Each structure stands twice: as C-alpha cells, then as structure tokens.
Amino acid sequence: MAENKEKGEKGTNREEKEEPRIGVYVCHCGINIAGVVDVKDVAEYASKLKNVVVSRDYKYMCSDPGQQLIKDDIKEHKLNRIVVAACSPRMHEPTFRRALEEAGLNPFLFEQANIREHDSWVHMKQPKEATEKAKDLTRMAVARARRLEPQQKPKVKVEKAALVIGGGVAGIQSALDLADMGFKVYLVEKTPSLGGKMAQLDKTFPTMDCSACILTPKMVDAARHENIEIITYAEVEEVDGYIGNFKVKIRKRAKQVLEDKCTGCGLCAEACPVEVPNEFDQGLGVRKAIYVPFPQAVPLVYTIDDEACLGCGMCEAVCGPEAIDYDQKDEILELEVGTIIVATGFDQFDATRKPEYGYGRYENVITGLEFERLVNASGPTGGKLLRPSDGKEPHRIGFILCVGSRDAKVGNPYCSRVCCMYSIKNARLYKEKHPEAEVYIFYMDIRAYGKGYEEFYRQAQEEYGIKFIRGRPGEIVEDPKTKNLLVRVEDTLLGLPLEVELDLVVLAAGMEPARDSDKVQRLLRLSRSADGFFSEAHPKLRPVDTLTDGIYLAGTCQGPKDIPDTVAQASAAAARAAIPMAQGEVETEPIVAFVRKELCIGCRICERTCDFGVITMVDRKAQVNEAICKGCGACAAACPTGAMQIRHFTDEQIYAMIEAALHDETVEGGREEVKTEA
Amino acid sequence: MAEFEPKIVAFMCNWCSYAGGDLAGTSRLQYPPNARIIRLMCTARLDPAFVLKAFAEGADGVLVAGCHIGDCHYVSGNLKAEKRVEMLKKLLPELGIEPERLMLRWISAAEGERFANTMKEFIARIKKLGPSPLSASAGV
Ligand SMILES: Cc1cc2nc3c(=O)[nH]c(=O)nc-3n(C[C@H](O)[C@H](O)[C@H](O)COP(=O)(O)OP(=O)(O)OC[C@H]3O[C@@H](n4cnc5c(N)ncnc54)[C@H](O)[C@@H]3O)c2cc1C
Ligand code: SF4
Ligand code: SF4
Ligand code: FES
Numbered sequence: 001m002a003e004n005k006e007k008g009e010k011g012t013n014r015e016e017k018e019e020p021r022i023g024v025y026v027c028h029c030g031i032n033i034a035g036v037v038d039v040k041d042v043a044e045y046a047s048k049l050k051n052v053v054v055s056r057d058y059k060y061m062c063s064d065p066g067q068q069l070i071k072d073d074i075k076e077h078k079l080n081r082i083v084v085a086a087c088s089p090r091m092h093e094p095t096f097r098r099a100l101e102e103a104g105l106n107p108f109l110f111e112q113a114n115i116r117e118h119d120s121w122v123h124m125k126q127p128k129e130a131t132e133k134a135k136d137l138t139r140m141a142v143a144r145a146r147r148l149e150p151q152q153k154p155k156v157k158v159e160k161a162a163l164v165i166g167g168g169v170a171g172i173q174s175a176l177d178l179a180d181m182g183f184k185v186y187l188v189e190k191t192p193s194l195g196g197k198m199a200q201l202d203k204t205f206p207t208m209d210c211s212a213c214i215l216t217p218k219m220v221d222a223a224r225h226e227n228i229e230i231i232t233y234a235e236v237e238e239v240d241g242y243i244g245n246f247k248v249k250i251r252k253r254a255k256q257v258l259e260d261k262c263t264g265c266g267l268c269a270e271a272c273p274v275e276v277p278n279e280f281d282q283g284l285g286v287r288k289a290i291y292v293p294f295p296q297a298v299p300l301v302y303t304i305d306d307e308a309c310l311g312c313g314m315c316e317a318v319c320g321p322e323a324i325d326y327d328q329k330d331e332i333l334e335l336e337v338g339t340i341i342v343a344t345g346f347d348q349f350d351a352t353r354k355p356e357y358g359y360g361r362y363e364n365v366i367t368g369l370e371f372e373r374l375v376n377a378s379g380p381t382g383g384k385l386l387r388p389s390d391g392k393e394p395h396r397i398g399f400i401l402c403v404g405s406r407d408a409k410v411g412n413p414y415c416s417r418v419c420c421m422y423s424i425k426n427a428r429l430y431k432e433k434h435p436e437a438e439v440y441i442f443y444m445d446i447r448a449y450g451k452g453y454e455e456f457y458r459q460a461q462e463e464y465g466i467k468f469i470r471g472r473p474g475e476i477v478e479d480p481k482t483k484n485l486l487v488r489v490e491d492t493l494l495g496l497p498l499e500v501e502l503d504l505v506v507l508a509a510g511m512e513p514a515r516d517s518d519k520v521q522r523l524l525r526l527s528r529s530a531d532g533f534f535s536e537a538h539p540k541l542r543p544v545d546t547l548t549d550g551i552y553l554a555g556t557c558q559g560p561k562d563i564p565d566t567v568a569q570a571s572a573a574a575a576r577a578a579i580p581m582a583q584g585e586v587e588t589e590p591i592v593a594f595v596r597k598e599l600c601i602g603c604r605i606c607e608r609t610c611d612f613g614v615i616t617m618v619d620r621k622a623q624v625n626e627a628i629c630k631g632c633g634a635c636a637a638a639c640p641t642g643a644m645q646i647r648h649f650t651d652e653q654i655y656a657m658i659e660a661a662l663h664d665e666t667v668e669g670g671r672e673e674v675k676t677e678a
Numbered sequence: 679m680a681e682f683e684p685k686i687v688a689f690m691c692n693w694c695s696y697a698g699g700d701l702a703g704t705s706r707l708q709y710p711p712n713a714r715i716i717r718l719m720c721t722a723r724l725d726p727a728f729v730l731k732a733f734a735e736g737a738d739g740v741l742v743a744g745c746h747i748g749d750c751h752y753v754s755g756n757l758k759a760e761k762r763v764e765m766l767k768k769l770l771p772e773l774g775i776e777p778e779r780l781m782l783r784w785i786s787a788a789e790g791e792r793f794a795n796t797m798k799e800f801i802a803r804i805k806k807l808g809p810s811p812l813s814a815s816a817g818v
Contacts, residue, residue, distance in 0.1 A: 088700045089717070090692075117703025118715060122794070129711040136714055527694075527749055529788050547693060547751070547787075591719060611753055632752035633723025637762070646723060654716065654728055661687050661714040662735040 020146045023054040023079040024138060025070060027061035027086035029116055036120040038131045042085065045135045048666045049142045053077050062092050070096070071103040080105065081145040085113040085138045106150035108590070108648060113141040136661060143660035147653045153587040154626070158244040158580045159338035160184065165236055165520070168196020169563060170555025170570040171343035172218050177574035178341075179227035183581055186335055187222065188250055189232045193297035194219045196345050200280060200369060202376040204563060205425040206456035212296060212378075219298040231333065233303060239340070239523050241628075243550025244586055248335045254328040256304035257290070261323035264292070264300035268315035268324065276308045278380070281373045284388075285380025290315045295378060339550045339577040342534060343570065344520055346511040346556040349404030349412070356475040357403065357507055363389040364483055365476065367509045368419065371426050385430065387504055389483035394503035397430060398440040398487055399423040400473055405510030406444065414531045416510030417560040420447045423508045424460045431464045439466045440500060442473050442489055450562065469498065476505060511560040524551055533559045544573040549586070552577050591631040591648050593624045599643035606635035606644045684738035684804040685813065686713040689728065691720045693751040694786050695743035701790030709797040712804075713741060720744065722755030726762050726769075729780060733770075736813040739779045739804035743796065746784040756784065774811045778803060 024046040028034035039057040047055035054073050060066050061084055073079055082105070084096050089112040097107035115134040123130040160183050164175045167189030175187040187194070198204075201211035222228050231252055238249035257268075274289035287293075289308035292300060304315075304324075316324040348369050351359035359365045364387050366374070377383035387394050401423055405416040420443065427439045446468070448457040460466045473489040487500045513532040514520075521528060526546055529535040534557050537545040544552050554573040555566040580586045593606075593614065602620035614629040615622050622635075622644060636644045642651055659665075690696040696717050702709070718724065721744035732740050742763055744756040760782060767777040781803075783796050 088696075088703070090697060090700055114700075114715075117700040119711070121703040121706055122709055123711045124706065124708060126711060133711045133714070140714060140716070522748065525751060525753065527745075527787065535788065609758070630752050632720040632755045633718065634720075634752070634755055634758050637723055637725040637758070646719075649719065649723060651725070651727075654718075654723075654725075655731060657716050658687060658728060658731050659735055661716070662685055662732070662737055 018080060020051040020081050021053045021079050022051045022081040022083060022142055022145055023073050024052055024083045024142065025061050026057040028057065028059045029086060033116050033120045036124055036127050036130050037115060037134045041131055042134045042138055046138050049139060051146055052142060053079060061086050062095050067099040070099050074103040074105055080109060081148060082110045083113065083141045083145050085115045085134060087116040088114045108151040109148050111141040111145040111148065113137040140657045140660040143656040144653050147656055151590040151647055153590055155585050156244040156588050157585050159336050160581050161337045162339045162341060162577055163248055163335065163337040164341045164343055166343035166345055167194035168343060168345045168555060169198045169215060170566045172222050173567050173570035174341045174343060174554045174574040175222055175228050177571050178578060179225045181578050185228045187228055187230050188234050188236060190235055191293060192233045192303040193293045198563060199294060200372055202372045203425060203429060205421045206452040216296045223298045230299060232299060236523055243580060244338050246337050246340055248337060250333040252331040252333055254330050255301065256326055256328045257302045258323045258325055259299065259301050261321045262301045263321055267318045268302055271314040271318045273314060274308050274310055281380045282370045284370060284373055338581050341552045341554050341573050341577055342524065342557055343554040344514045344557045347514050349509040349512050351403055351507050351509045353410050354403055358476050358478060359507055362478040362485060364485055365505045365507065367507050368422055371506045375429060396438040396502045397504045398442060398500060398502045399427055399506045399508060401443045401508045403507040403509050412510060415447060418562045419508035419510055421453055424457055427466045428460050428464050431466060441466060441468050443468060443470060444472055511556060514557060533557065544569055544576050550580060591646060592626045592629040593635055593644060593646055595622045595624060596643045596645060597621050599641045601641055603640060605638050605640060609634045609638040682805060682809060684712050684801060685736060686739045686741060686804065687732040687737045688713045688715045688741040689718055689724055690715055691744040692717055694745035694749060697787035698785040698789045698793040702793040705790045707790055707794035709794040710801045712801050713797060720750060720752050720755035721759035722752055724759050724762060726766050729766055733775055733810060733812055738810040738813055739800060741781050741800050743783045743785045746786055749786060776807060778807060779810060
C-alpha cells in the first residue's frame with residue numbers, strides 16, 4: 001500500500017514559504033542544441049528573470065561535471081529551485097532530480113525546459129526563431145519553478161509474485177526464470193494446455209530439432225515447479241492497481257473435469273461419440289467433445305467442450321477416478337501480484353484475405369502451420385503429407401513467401417521474420433523424405449539473418465536442389481478436374497513470366513497481433529505500435545518494458561520473432577520483472593489529487609468525474625484516497641471552485657506557464673550575481 | 679510588413695502527444711516554431727479555464743493533444759477532454775473568438791510525423807485566420 005502519511009497538508013499552502021532562489025542551466029548538448037540555439041544568449045536572458053540567482057550554459061548538463069555544477073551551486077548560492085533547459089524531461093528528468101536529491105534539495109523543486117526535441121532538432125534552419133523559443137520555454141520553466149513545492153515519493157511495497165499471461169514458449173520461459181529466482185508465478189493460459197504455436201510445429205530451423213522434444217521438457221518443468229501455479233483454460237478479466245500491487249481477476253473456465261482427479265488416461269475420449277475438428281491440427285484432424293489438445297499436453301487433464309458435448313454420460317460412465325463433473329462452474333480467482341509479463345503471442349495471417357491465392361477455395365492450397373501438422377507424426381495423417389483433395393502424396397510442391405507480410409495492401413507492411421526460414425525448413429524436410437520431388441520457393445528476398453540461417457539456406461539451394469524463383473505470384477488457378485494448381489509468376493531475375501503447375505501450394509502466412517489484442521490492450525492499458533503489436537517503452541534501451549511500470553513484454557506479442565529471439569526476450573522480461581520484486585519496494589510518483597478544504601463547497605462534481613472511485617465526501621468536503629488516485633487530473637479540471645488540485649500540477653503552476661508563454665516578463669533585480677560561463 | 683507569426687499555446691499529455699513531439703525531434707522532422715507546449719500528465723487535467731486564460735493572455739490559437747481514444751493512460755481522460763473542447767467550441771464565439779482557433783488532436787507516441795503535420799496544419803490555419811481578436815497584435 002502507498003505510504004503517504006508525510007504528505008498531509010503539505011502542498012496545500014499557496015503562499016511560498018521562502019523566496020525562490022533559482023538556478024538556470026542551459027545545455028549545449030554538444031552541438032545538438034548549441035548548433036542551432038544561441039545558448040549563451042538564452043542563459044544571459046534567463047539571468048534577467050525574477051528570482052534567478054545563477055544562470056549558466058554548459059556543454060553537457062547530464063554529464064558528471066554538469067550535475068556537479070548544479071550541486072555546487074545549490075550549496076554555494078543556497079539555490080532552492082533548479083531549471084535545466086536541455087533535452088526532453090522524458091529523457092533526463094530522473095537524472096537531474098537525483099542530482100538535486102544528492103545536494104539535499106527535494107527532487108520535485110526541478111523543472112526542465114525541452115529545447116532539444118521540441119526546439120533545436122525541429123527548427124534546424126531557423127536559429128533565430130529557435131533561440132527565441134528557447135528563451136520562452138526557459139521563461140515558462142522558471143515561472144513554474146517559482147511555484148513548485150517539495151513532494152514526498154510514496155513508497156509502495158512490491159508483492160513478490162508475478163502474473164504471466166500466455167503459456168507459449170515465451171510465457172513458459174519467463175515463468176521458469178522467475179520461479180527459479182524464488183518468486184511465485186501464476187501462469188495463465190487461454191487454451192487447455194501450455195505450449196502455444198511451438199507445440200504445433202514439427203521440426204525447428206536451423207538445427208532441425210523436433211519442436212515437441214525441446215518444448216515438452218520445459219512444459220513439464222513448469223508444471224513441476226513449486227513456485228509456479230499453472231492456470232489453464234483461463235483468461236484475465238480485470239486488472240486493477242499499479243506496480244507492486246496489481247489486483248487481478250481471472251476467469252477459470254469450467255473444464256467439467258476435476259483437475260486433481262483426472263489421471264489423463266483418455267478412456268473418456270475413447271468412449272465419447274462426438275467428433276469435431278481439432279483446432280490444434282488447424283482443423284485438419286478430429287478430436288472428441290472431451291479432449292486434450294495433444295498427447296503431451298500440460299496439464300494432462302481432459303476438457304469437455306461445452307458446445308460439442310451431447311451430455312450423453314458416456315465419459316462419466318468409464319471414468320475410473322470419477323473426475324467428470326458436469327455441474328462444474330467457471331471459477332473467478334483473485335490474485336495479488338507485483339509485476340505482470342504479457343506473453344500472448346501471435347496469430348497466423350488469415351490467408352483468405354489474399355483471394356488471388358485461393359486459400360479456402362482450392363483444397364490443395366494450405367498454410368505453413370497446416371503443413372507443420374500434416375508432416376508431424378502425431379498429426380492427423382500420422383506424419384504423411386497427403387494432398388487434401390485426393391489423399392495422394394504430392395510430387396510438385398511450391399512454397400509462396402510473404403503472404404500477408406511486407407504487403408501494404410493487406411495493411412501489413414512489416415516482415416514476419418520467420419516465414420523465409422520455416423518455408424525453407426519445410427521444403428528441406430520434404431526433399432529429405434522425397435528426393436525425387438520437385439520443390440519450388442517463390443520469394444521476394446530471402447531473409448536469413450540469424451546464426452546458422454544463411455548456411456541453412458545455402459544448403460537448401462545447393463545440396464537439396466530446391467528451386468528458388470524470385471517473384472511474388474500474381475495468382476493461382478486450379479484445374480477443376482485434377483485439382484492441380486497453376487501458379488502465375490513473373491521471375492524478376494530473368495524478367496520472364498512463368499507458369500508452374502503444382503500438386504500442392506503452401507502459403508507462408510505471416511504473423512499478426514493475436515486476435516484478442518484489443519482486449520488485452522485495454523485490460524492493461526498498453527500501447528501498440530503502427531504494426532498492431534504491443535509497444536515497448538523504448539525501441540532500443542527498454543525493449544521489454546512497457547510504459548506502465550511493472551508490466552513487461554515477452555515474445556511475439558511485441559513483434560514477429562523466431563523461437564531463439566522469443567526465448568531470449570522472455571528471459572529478459574523475467575529479469576526486468578524481478579528487479580522491483582527483489583527490491584521489495586518501489587517509489588511511485590506523488591502526482592495525486594488533494595483538496596483545499598476551505599474552497600470546497602461539497603458539490604460532489606469531482607466524485608462523479610473520477611473513474612477510479614478515489615473521492616469520497618467526509619463532512620460535506622471532498623476527500624482523496626491518495627493510495628488509489630492515478631493523478632489524471634480530471635477532478636481538478638471539473639472542480640468549479642479550484643478546491644481540487646493535483647500535486648506538482650496545480651492551477652497556479654499551470655497559469656504561470658500560460659502567462660509566461662505569452663508575455664516576456666524580464667524584470668531586473670531579485671538576483672545577486674550573474675554568471676554565464678562555467 | 680513582417681508576416682504575422684501567431685502565438686500558440688499547446689496542452690499535451692505526457693504519455694502520447696508530448697512523446698510524439700519528442701519522436702518528431704529525434705526524427706528531425708521540421709515544423710514552424712510558433713507553439714509553446716505545456717505538459718500535463720493527461721488531457722483530463724485540461725481545465726477549460728486554461729484555454730480561456732490562454733486566449734485572454736493573447737494566444738492566437740490553442741492546441742490540445744492527447745492519446746487516441748482507447749489509449750489514454752487513465753482510460754478515458756481524453757474523452758473528458760473531448761467533451762470540454764466541444765463545450766469550449768460553443769462558448770468561444772460568444773467571446774468573439776472563432777472556434778477554429780481551438781484544435782483537438784489525438785497523437786500517439788509513435789506518431790512523430792502526425793505531430794509535425796499537426797503543427798504545420800494548425801499554424802497555417804491560424805495564420806490564415808490572422809491575429810486573435812483578443813490578442814495585443816489585433817487591429818494594429
Ligand atoms: C508455420 C510456422 C513455423 C514456425 N517454425 C519455426 C521454427 O522452425 N523455428 C523457430 O525458431 N520459430 C518458428 N516459428 C515461430 C514460432 O512459432 C514463434 O517464435 C513462437 O511460437 C512464439 O512464441 P510465443 O510464446 O511468443 O507465442 P505463441 O506461441 O503464440 O504463444 C502464445 C500463448 O498465449 C496464449 N494466449 C493468447 N492470448 C491470451 C490471453 N489473452 N490470455 C491467456 N493466454 C493467451 C495462447 O493461447 C498461446 O498459448 C514458426 C511459426 C510458424 C507460424
Ligand atoms: S486525479 Fe484522477 S484518479 Fe485522482 S481523484 Fe482525480 S479524477 Fe480520480
Ligand atoms: S468538485 Fe471541488 S468543490 Fe465540488 S466537492 Fe469536489 S473538491 Fe469540493
Ligand atoms: S494520458 Fe494521454 S490523453 Fe490521457
């Protein structure tokens with residue numbers, strides 16, 4: 001819980017207790033700022049502003065000597081407010097706040113003017129105007145600084161438990177790492193089993209390990225781990241709170257099979273008379289109404305598919321341990337966790353959106369994932385690749401790359417990063433078993449960027465005799481009698497139009513954000529990048545954090561990835577999530593609402609405005625529960641009397657900035673000395 | 679005569695639009711320098727009085743920018759700002775200010791280009807409208 005006691009009535013006093021003594025520091029940022037903005041002029045100008053005691057310019061304010069300058073001045077000149085005109089506060093505000101703290105000044109007595117991202121970098125050809133703007137921004141910062149007040153950062157205890165959403169290889173890896181570090185992990189998976197897409201794959205490039213053979217041990221480890229609680233057939237319904245104290249509601253759907261009784265013997269499925277298409281086999285095979293998605297499922301507990309079940313009672317009749325419970329209801333679990341890792345994965349591009357390739361209309365056009373199931377020994381054909389139309393082994397196979405990737409027409413301009421490699425893998429697999437087969441790959445470029453990938457591709461070309469044709473096929477036409485397929489393509493290397501007759505075409509359908517990303521986004525208030533995948537806090541420096549403290553990303557929910565990258569990122573996310581849990585407590589922003597009681601007329605407008613139930617009325621005056629206030633400011637904006645305020649964003653502070661934005665208030669006086677060069 | 683250079687005050691939320699402005703900067707997208715941005719945690723904080731104050735102090739235009747609907751860090755702060763801006767647009771003509779001088783835009787942290795284009799578009803719009811009837815430069 002937030003510990004805010006100290007704040008009390010602090011900040012409610014509108015009179016400044018002490019005369020502000022402000023230090024202004026204008027940063028050159030090498031030539032990033034100084035190359036456009038006349039920094040000396042800005043510093044000279046700032047020295048004339050009321051309450052400014054020291055004004056300097058310096059090469060790199062964020063460097064150690066730059067920070068030392070501030071610290072020394074605070075001591076020597078008894079500064080009590082600091083303004084730095086430099087980069088974006090989103091970049092270095094924490095750095096400078098720390099410097100203030102080290103010099104014994106409250107870190108909130110700091111204001112940063114953004115004269116780089118918002119000025120020198122965007123007005124590079126207008127040095128005069130950029131300099132004027134820098135002066136204005138500095139003046140605004142000084143105006144706000146005068147009215148800043150010290151704030152105490154509430155400390156929040158961090159629950160030593162994590163929630164991992166999604167039980168694909170990413171989620172499994174994150175859960176295992178955190179559990180090994182000693183943290184409790186709740187691993188929530190939507191389907192009845194862990195595994196994700198990796199469980200559906202046959203072999204994996206470039207080493208050709210059998211996918212299940214390297215994945216199943218990890219699934220079993222997760223199931224055995226004393227710190228991991230696996231919750232399958234479940235979805236997150238509500239997330240409340242913040243880093244350290246997320247309150248999560250999970251709906252665990254009724255499997256109608258008691259998890260602690262089911263031994264996974266499978267007699268029930270043998271007895272069940274109902275057959276429906278098996279999602280795990282991409283609908284190519286069948287399963288029963290009571291089922292496990294695949295034989296190595298974890299947990300190995302059967303699930304009754306409510307929609308398919310006839311209620312005939314056959315399964316109940318054969319179940320020895322009496323595990324079947326038709327009356328079982330969905331369960332709502334309430335958890336408290338300190339951190340959350342999102343590992344909700346991807347979905348395959350819906351190939352019917354490329355109608356020119358006939359997927360869904362032509363029986364012998366299949367997707368990459370369907371191919372994986374058809375060549376897998378536990379798949380619907382027992383590992384024999386057979387043409388869907390006539391059950392014969394195909395002799396001529398073509399793989400088409402970039403289906404739904406690098407394709408602005410379907411709204412996916414990005415590269416899915418795995419399709420080149422998995423198609424080459426599958427082409428090689430088929431050639432290995434059928435050296436006489438004719439195998440074609442239609443590509444735009446081959447992206448074989450990983451360790452051992454280029455070699456893998458070269459071998460496919462040189463040793464396996466797979467034919468690579470450069471060109472994106474324009475259309476596929478089916479021969480209605482033979483169900484053979486005619487691929488029309490322009491070979492862009494030869495500059496010739498080609499027609500290739502094939503028995504089977506495999507579309508390398510790309511990766512798309514998981515279909516329920518909207519829901520997950522809203523639950524966790526994540527943002528998404530232009531491609532629709534969840535976005536990280538910083539593309540280079542914070543690749544697994546999100547902008548919400550305490551929430552991290554792992555695997556393909558953040559963008560297309562192969563397994564090695566997915567696993568690496570999953571371990572990274574676990575390491576990041578472990579930091580606040582290991583520290584045990586985190587400091588949070590004290591930017592929350594407070595009431596000036598003398599102004600409150602008890603109208604309750606704020607109470608109605610707040611979406612988070614923060615405000616209650618006590619003795620006909622508004623009262624804020626600071627521990628749950630998010631600091632959005634909606635209440636303050638709605639309050640008719642100015643009684644409701646936000647710490648660090650009070651009306652006076654904002655009005656002062658508005659005035660300063662529009663008026664030059666340079667007044668002489670109020671300063672003892674002026675220094676302009678360090 | 680020098681060309682009219684409008685004074686613009688912009689209110690932007692910390693999480694999306696202000697960050698979009700940072701991205702415009704790191705991408706070195708160039709736009710005219712007329713706006714002075716005031717950072718708020720969320721557009722929910724936008725008291726209509728801030729906008730009126732800006733016009734009263736002589737702003738020729740006021741730009742409000744926040745996260746896209748559904749993306750607000752505080753769930754629906756931007757919806758509240760949208761309502762307030764609609765209300766203000768009805769009120770402004772009573773004060774003799776053209777409602778076009780107030781603009782609301784959703785700009786995400788990934789939309790540096792949209793940020794720069796918004797600046798260009800809004801500044802051009804205000805240039806066309808000329809000085810605000812309330813600004814000191816009006817009628818001079
Ligand atoms: C045809 C094909 C072949 C491939 N071959 C290879 C290969 O040979 N080598 C290689 O390195 N990579 C290969 N890949 C890529 C590989 O599949 C991915 O890198 C890997 O599966 C990503 O794992 P993940 O955990 O991020 O996502 P996923 O595997 O998609 O797992 C996500 C999990 O989260 C669950 N989930 C989703 N939403 C929710 C929710 N809201 N609540 C709870 N749970 C949820 C899902 O049910 C799923 O179990 C291939 C991909 C395809 C399509
Ligand atoms: S700042 Fe936002 S969350 Fe806090 S009380 Fe006001 S409206 Fe509610
Ligand atoms: S809106 Fe303002 S005056 Fe009305 S109850 Fe809330 S704090 Fe008091
Ligand atoms: S946080 Fe951007 S509009 Fe609310």
